[in-house]
Each structure stands twice: as structure tokens, then as C-alpha cells.
Amino acid sequence: MQEKMNLLRELQEVDQELAGLATVRAKHEAELQDLSAEKSRIQGMVDELSAQLDELQKEDAQLQQEMLAEKDQITKVEARLPEIQTQKEYVAVLKEIDMAKKASLDTQAKITEKETGITELTADLEEKQAELAAISEKSDARQAEVDKILAESDATCVARQATRDSLAKDLPNSLLSKYQRIFSRRGGLALARVVDGACLGCNIQLPPQQYNRLHRGKELQSCPHCNRLLYMDRA
Numbered sequence: 001m002q003e004k005m006n007l008l009r010e011l012q013e014v015d016q017e018l019a020g021l022a023t024v025r026a027k028h029e030a031e032l033q034d035l036s037a038e039k040s041r042i043q044g045m046v047d048e049l050s051a052q053l054d055e056l057q058k059e060d061a062q063l064q065q066e067m068l069a070e071k072d073q074i075t076k077v078e079a080r081l082p083e084i085q086t087q088k089e090y091v092a093v094l095k096e097i098d099m100a101k102k103a104s105l106d107t108q109a110k111i112t113e114k115e116t117g118i119t120e121l122t123a124d125l126e127e128k129q130a131e132l133a134a135i136s137e138k139s140d141a142r143q144a145e146v147d148k149i150l151a152e153s154d155a156t157c158v159a160r161q162a163t164r165d166s167l168a169k170d171l172p173n174s175l176l177s178k179y180q181r182i183f184s185r186r187g188g189l190a191l192a193r194v195v196d197g198a199c200l201g202c203n204i205q206l207p208p209q210q211y212n213r214l215h216r217g218k219e220l221q222s223c224p225h226c227n228r229l230l231y232m233d234r235a
């Protein structure tokens, strides 16, 4: 039994290392996912700002067209002034010119407003584009680093897995599956050392009889409290 427990202890060391590698891998993958989500979020903002800017530019172009038409209209009406015969018609034409000029001023004010909006949006867009470029660069660089780390970790995993397989083949299946069950249920600690009659897995004192049986080392002993497989360090 002693020999089997020694094998199990080696196996547990390898399994703990494999579990550690899996945790590190998951952490790296989560970090990359976070970066990618952040990148998508900023890309979304860039897309939205671009669409808003497009829209404003279209509206601005349309207003510019309207203003040109209004100026044409003023020129045309003003050209009629020298041909006017009556005071009444003169007043009417002046009134028409005045209204056309007001409309044109109105359009000019709208254009100014649009252009202020365009300037602000362009600044926002440039800021977000710079942010996107920075996060893309960071994300690409991190991806390259993590790829390298994970490739090394994969190589270590393969090596440890081979060690694990060779340890496992010397252990009876029933013992192995018992160990595995406890390992996954008990947070990666299936074996517990016994010191001064207490299980160090749960820090509870073993019954004296069991402690004696463990001392003899003839049969497998499980902690009655935490169910971990018990071992003692022997001089």
C-alpha cells in the first residue's frame, strides 16, 4: 500500500500542476476575451460616430444646396427691381427680397450649426479611432505573448500527461478512480498527510484504531471526515 500511496502522491503532484496550467490558460483566455470585447465596444463607437458624421455631412451638403438656390432667387428678384413701374409692385418686390434674405440667413445659421456638429463629431471620432488603434495594438501584442505562453504550456501539459499516464498504469483502476473522484470533489487535494494523529486535509483527529492501521501501512485508509486518502511521512 505504501508503494501505491507513493505513486498516488507523485500523481497528485502532476495533477495539481496540470490543474494549475489549466487555470493559467483559462485566465489568459479570459484576458484575451476581455481585450477583444473592449476592442469591439470601441469599434462599435467608431462605427456609430462615423455614421452620425456621414449623416451630418449629408445634411450640411443639402443645406449648402438650399442656400445656393436661395441666393439665386435673391439675385433673380433683385434683377427685376429696375423694371418696376408701380410703388405697390416695388414694395412687394422689396418684401420678397427681404423674405428671401431672411430665409438665406436662416439656412446659413443651420449650416453653421451643422458645421459645429461636424467639427465636434470629427474630434470625437478621431479620439475614438486613436483609442481603437491603441487597444488593437495592445490586443495584438498581448495575443502574441499569450500564444507563446500557451504554446509552452501546451508542451508542458503533453509532457506531464505522459508522466501521468505512466504513473497511472501502475495503479489499480479502482484506486485510481477513487483518487480522481476525491481530487475533483476536494479542490485538487485527494491525499492528506497525517501528522500527530490528525488528517491535515480537514484538521480533524483520526480515531486511534485507524491511526494504528495507517501506521501499519497494510491497507488504504480514508479520512472519515473529508474522505481523503491518508498517508504518513515515514522516516
Ligand SMILES: [Zn+2]
Pocket: 192, 199, 200, 201, 202, 203, 204, 223, 224, 225, 226, 227, 228
Ligand atoms: Zn480529513
